[in-house]
Amino acid sequence: MNRSVSVYGRPYYAQNENIPISGATRHGMNKGNHMSTSTGFNRRSFLQSAGLTALAGASGGVALTGSVSAQAAGSTHIPMKGGRYDFDTVYDRRNTNTARWDGPSRDYPEGVFRYGMGVATMDFECAPCITEALTARVQHHTWGYMASTDGLRDGIIKWNGERHGLDLDPRELVISDGVYPGMIAALRTLVPRNNKALIMSPAYSGFYSMVKAARIDSVDSPMTLKNGRFEIDWADLERKMTPDVRVLILCNPQNPTGNVWREDELLRLGRLALEHKIVVLSDEIHGDFVRKGHRYVPFATLKDQAVVENSITCNAISKTFNLAGMKNAYFYSKSPVLLERVKQYHRAELSTLGVVANEAAYAEGQDWFNQARDYIDGTHDLVEKTVKAKMPQVGYVRNEGTFMTFLNFGKVIDAIDPGELAQYGGKTREENFQDWLTYKAGVYVNAGSVYGEGSDGYMRMNVASARSVVSGALDAIAGAIKGL
Numbered sequence: 242m243n244r245s246v247s248v249y250g251r252p253y254y255a256q257n258e259n260i261p262i263s264g265a266t267r268h269g270m271n272k273g274n275h276m277s278t279s280t281g282f283n284r285r286s287f288l289q290s291a292g293l294t295a296l297a298g299a300s301g302g303v304a305l306t307g308s309v310s311a312q313a314a315g316s317t318h319i320p321m322k323g324g325r326y327d328f329d330t331v332y333d334r335r336n337t338n339t340a341r342w343d344g345p346s347r348d349y350p351e352g353v354f355r356y357g358m359g360v361a362t363m364d365f366e367c368a369p370c371i372t373e374a375l376t377a378r379v380q381h382h383t384w385g386y387m388a389s390t391d392g393l394r395d396g397i398i399k400w401n402g403e404r405h406g407l408d409l410d411p412r413e414l415v416i417s418d419g420v421y422p423g424m425i426a427a428l429r430t431l432v433p434r435n436n437k438a439l440i441m442s443p444a445y446s447g448f449y450s451m452v453k454a455a456r457i458d459s460v461d462s463p464m465t466l467k468n469g470r471f472e473i474d475w476a477d478l479e480r481k482m483t484p485d486v487r488v489l490i491l492c493n494p495q496n497p498t499g500n501v502w503r504e505d506e507l508l509r510l511g512r513l514a515l516e517h518k519i520v521v522l523s524d525e526i527h528g529d530f531v532r533k534g535h536r537y538v539p540f541a542t543l544k545d546q547a548v549v550e551n552s553i554t555c556n557a558i559s560k561t562f563n564l565a566g567m568k569n570a571y572f573y574s575k576s577p578v579l580l581e582r583v584k585q586y587h588r589a590e591l592s593t594l595g596v597v598a599n600e601a602a603y604a605e606g607q608d609w610f611n612q613a614r615d616y617i618d619g620t621h622d623l624v625e626k627t628v629k630a631k632m633p634q635v636g637y638v639r640n641e642g643t644f645m646t647f648l649n650f651g652k653v654i655d656a657i658d659p660g661e662l663a664q665y666g667g668k669t670r671e672e673n674f675q676d677w678l679t680y681k682a683g684v685y686v687n688a689g690s691v692y693g694e695g696s697d698g699y700m701r702m703n704v705a706s707a708r709s710v711v712s713g714a715l716d717a718i719a720g721a722i723k724g725l
């Protein structure tokens with residue numbers, strides 16, 4: 242690894258899902274569900290302890306061999322093959338202070354953790370146009386304040402217009418340094434203390450930390466699994482639209498369940514919210530990741546002006562191009578009044594390199610992204626086939642979008658001796674299973690319990706990796722749960 246930065250750097254940032262806050266917890270921030278140092282229990286050192294090493298050893302611990310380490314390609318450039326980007330060659334991200342790989346590896350004894358299939362970043366080498374633009378900018382050796390973000394603004398408008406039919410005026414757009422800051426500003430603006438945000442769960446764990454940061458409450462409306470799809474429980478949702486609910490947090494497409502919301506569903510949600518005087522806060526960061534046969538409908542393109550004007554959308558291409566570390570996002574509203582109100586609570590500090598990287602992605606990254614999206618679509622098929630063939634006791638939910646998959650391990654968890662699971666000391670059985678699986682299979686996935694109500698037994702797996710890594714991880718899981 243010739244481009245490594247500080248290894249295991251600290252502190253980690255609290256805002257993102259499942260990234261530890263220094264010394265606190267490595268699990269996602271769910272209301273009442275996170276572990277703090279004030280409990281006096283240091284789970285990290287517990288997991289590192291000899292007792293659990295012995296436990297893993299006794300039941301057949303994992304050796305550090307296999308696809309990840311064997312095929313690690315380092316940080317050298319992976320050339321195209323026949324005009325196609327090569328997503329099959331493994332791009333080794335370890336020891337670059339990356340949350341997905343270097344985060345969990347700190348928590349387990351050497352040799353236990355092998356596959357980082359958690360935090361929602363992609364393992365692929367980024368689009369070459371991004372590295373080229375950054376390299377060119379770095380040749381100019383000064384780093385003072387930037388004059389303008391007009392280029393970025395143009396890129397956002399063009400991308401959304403051409404790809405998603407969204408007509409945005411620059412005045413409707415606010416540049417931000419993450420989806421989090423925009424969402425938190427909107428929550429602070431629109432939800433007074435002791436009032437609530439309504440969340441259709443299972444939902445992105447970060448929503449619960451945003452709610453916490455805004456010092457408000459939230460209420461979940463759990464979706465129900467019907468014919469293999471998570472569906473909105475409309476009666477429950479409406480029942481929960483009480484006068485103290487001021488905002489509906491929408492995740493379009495939905496992380497972690499993979500729903501790509503249809504126009505009719507969005508309209509119905511929008512009209513219900515309007516009727517109950519609830520503003521729709523739509524997080525559309527996964528919007529570009531839509532599988533064949535589905536279409537991402539930006540909430541602001543709905544054909545009901547009153548519904549659209551009752552919404553704010555937060556977005557970024559940090560998922561699209563794997564640019565989360567470049568701190569760049571935006572939010573917009575077709576209601577100038579709403580937008581002005583939210584702006585009062587928002588301030589973003591962008592970095593020059595982040596702007597350069599994002600501008601390049603918007604301007605020249607289309608082809609790379611289209612290929613990456615199609616590759617991941619195929620990987621989802623591979624996951625579906627493998628899960629159904631090799632682990633029939635695991636429930637598969639077909640994704641419509643995102644690069645995550647939400648698997649139901651309920652039966653597997655039930656089959657493990659509760660005493661054995663409890664040894665891991667987690668708050669929930671999914672957290673304990675997360676450790677169990679890391680010890681038994683070397684595979685780290687996210688515990689369903691951080692995604693709110695309706696997530697019992699589920700684990701979220703990131704599939705944005707070379708297929709050999711995804712297959713290796715799935716085979717390791719299948720091996721570990723076989724015979725339970």
Ligand SMILES: Cc1ncc(COP(=O)(O)O)c(C=O)c1O
Nearest residue numbers: 361419420421445496524526570
């Ligand atoms: C739905 C959703 N919103 C927001 C974020 C984080 O966005 P940002 O890094 O721009 O704050 C994530 C990251 O996984 C996400 O899945």
